[in-house]
Amino acid sequence: MSEEKNNGRMSIIVRTIASSVFPFIVIFSFYIIMHGHLTPGGGFQGGSVAASAIVMLIAAYGYRKVDERVKENSLACIESIGAIIFVAVAFVGLFMAASFMYNFLVGSPFFGEIPHGGNTGILNSGGILPILNIAVGLKVMAGLSAVVAVMALSAGEKK
Amino acid sequence: MIWNIPFITVIVLIAVGLYAVLFKRNLIKIAVGITIIESGVNLFLITLGYRKGGVAPIYTNLPPNVEIPKGMVLPVPQALTLTSIVIGVAVLALILSFTMKIYEHYKSLDSHIVRRLKE
Amino acid sequence: MKAKTIFFIIFMAFLLYAAFEIHPFSKPTSKMDDYIISNAQNETGANNVVTSVVFDYRGYDTLGEATVLFAAVSGVLVALRRKEDKHE
Numbered sequence: 001m002s003e004e005k006n007n008g009r010m011s012i013i014v015r016t017i018a019s020s021v022f023p024f025i026v027i028f029s030f031y032i033i034m035h036g037h038l039t040p041g042g043g044f045q046g047g048s049v050a051a052s053a054i055v056m057l058i059a060a061y062g063y064r065k066v067d068e069r070v071k072e073n074s075l076a077c078i079e080s081i082g083a084i085i086f087v088a089v090a091f092v093g094l095f096m097a098a099s100f101m102y103n104f105l106v107g108s109p110f111f112g113e114i115p116h117g118g119n120t121g122i123l124n125s126g127g128i129l130p131i132l133n134i135a136v137g138l139k140v141m142a143g144l145s146a147v148v149a150v151m152a153l154s155a156g157e158k159k
Numbered sequence: 160m161i162w163n164i165p166f167i168t169v170i171v172l173i174a175v176g177l178y179a180v181l182f183k184r185n186l187i188k189i190a191v192g193i194t195i196i197e198s199g200v201n202l203f204l205i206t207l208g209y210r211k212g213g214v215a216p217i218y219t220n221l222p223p224n225v226e227i228p229k230g231m232v233l234p235v236p237q238a239l240t241l242t243s244i245v246i247g248v249a250v251l252a253l254i255l256s257f258t259m260k261i262y263e264h265y266k267s268l269d270s271h272i273v274r275r276l277k278e
Numbered sequence: 279m280k281a282k283t284i285f286f287i288i289f290m291a292f293l294l295y296a297a298f299e300i301h302p303f304s305k306p307t308s309k310m311d312d313y314i315i316s317n318a319q320n321e322t323g324a325n326n327v328v329t330s331v332v333f334d335y336r337g338y339d340t341l342g343e344a345t346v347l348f349a350a351v352s353g354v355l356v357a358l359r360r361k362e363d364k365h366e
């Protein structure tokens with residue numbers, strides 16, 4: 001009954017905590033994506049963390065707010081941008097170097113350092129792996145967010 | 160070998176999931192069974208690549224005295240597990256959205272009442 | 279129902295047989311993985327060997343996976359389309 005009156009959103013305590021924790025979760029997901037070639041993690045895991053932050057916002061604020069703020073078309077656009085970056089980097093490897101998805105940045109000054117043995121982690125290494133991590137992170141984040149938002153909207157309208 | 164207990168755990172998981180898929184009539188329970196089968200397959204891949212006393216195949220902050228090829232677990236099964244998890248999430252989202260459309264259309268989740276899924 | 283039960287029992291028997299016949303636990307033998315562990319830092323420049331397998335050695339696999347994810351998201355967006363969009 002009260003949920004119907006509040007448009008499906010939760011109490012003010014939950015909303016305040018959700019909105020204040022949200023930036024930290026997004027920053028943490030960016031950390032996981034950017035350090036994907038150094039520590040456990042990568043594009044998929046970081047994108048999933050960011051999508052879970054958006055799921056938390058949906059659960060706290062209800063589907064009406066989601067309906068106002070989130071557009072599925074823009075999320076699908078972000079996902080397509082991630083896919084385009086992925087394929088474009090792969091084709092640059094085809095045209096500039098040996099083969100499709102060739103790691104052409106290893107040894108170059110940009111993302112090109114080659115570590116040896118156990119070390120404490122050089123962020124400026126990995127060749128094209130950080131770029132592909134960012135592309136896949138965008139793709140997974142937008143895709144899972146779009147799925148959950150559309151499901152919440154569809155379930156909310158039926159009620 | 161009787162010491163293959165992790166593989167037997169995988170088989171128990173797959174048996175539970177396959178039982179739910181074959182003998183249950185509720186579509187949500189079938190989706191849960193498919194997810195349990197996926198968990199069994201992921202556990203199988205991880206178990207397949209485990210090496211006794213091995214560390215994770217990551218060179219950042221590597222512990223000292225690790226023998227390089229033989230002291231790390233296999234990386235390729237872990238990469239395939241990553242692929243499998245993401246595909247599992249995508250397929251689960253598709254299954255649940257189709258289940259929502261089926262419930263909206265038939266007002267039921269029983270696979271014997273839903274006419275086109277019978278047999 | 280009886281056919282389902284028989285299929286279930288036979289399938290589980292095959293899986294149990296395979297579990298007892300597979301290589302012993304924690305003793306895998308794979309030259310490919312040894313090569314990848316030894317040479318991943320020199321060939322891809324990344325510390326994380328799993329990431330270098332996902333994005334470099336098996337990049338086609340990741341490309342197909344991204345395609346599957348895109349197809350699934352498109353399928354969900356089409357299946358749960360809003361009512362207003364039908365009239366456009």
